[in-house]
Amino acid sequence: EAQVTQNPRYLITVTGKKLTVTCSQNMNHEYMSWYRQDPGLGLRQIYYSMNVEVTDKGDVPEGYKVSRKEKRNFPLILESPSPNQTSLYFCASGVGGGGADTQYFGPGTRLTVL
């Protein structure tokens, strides 16, 4: 089954404790992206990647890191989480490029930073 998976689905942590949210896709997509969703703000793009070793900032990259060492994986790293990073996070993948190519979203990771 074609899918984007994220782990963990739920996470409660404390300020300053480094964490990684994993994202994996099995569709051989070149493009992957991370978003955060906050009430009243919709989804905001954090980072995206066009291919292995190619990443770029979205609208809200501060406080986050990503890496793309393999095509299928695109982990999101919070080196020192803070309460303002409490949010619902989505990973997405797609063929990339223009046109009607949409993104396929993972199920989301709900993160709470205390």
Add this chain to the structure above:
Amino acid sequence: AQKITQTQPGMFVQEKEAVTLDCTYDTSDQSYGLFWYKQPSSGEMIFLIYQGSYDEQNATEGRYSLNFQKARKSANLVISASQLGDSAMYFCAMREGRDFNKFYFGSGTKLNVKP
């Protein structure tokens, strides 16, 4: 300036009636794409419909159609014959020509379908 504006935080519609969800966008690019996604209460994001800036006809997908008015920079989603299962959050999104991989989303519209 906001790239995507959805001015209706919440809407109600009677079952079997049509409903229009508003979306306006801001870009100076000639090439861009507009998307609508549905997010049910379960949380997943579901792609509904796409409109390219050069498409001359409005996009349609089953009960969904996109009312694309380029001069007004609007891309409203029309859902015909609403069903109870249409109750969800709906997001309008845009991908700009300069960087096909940067996406902008609106704040969403919560649609409630009444029986």
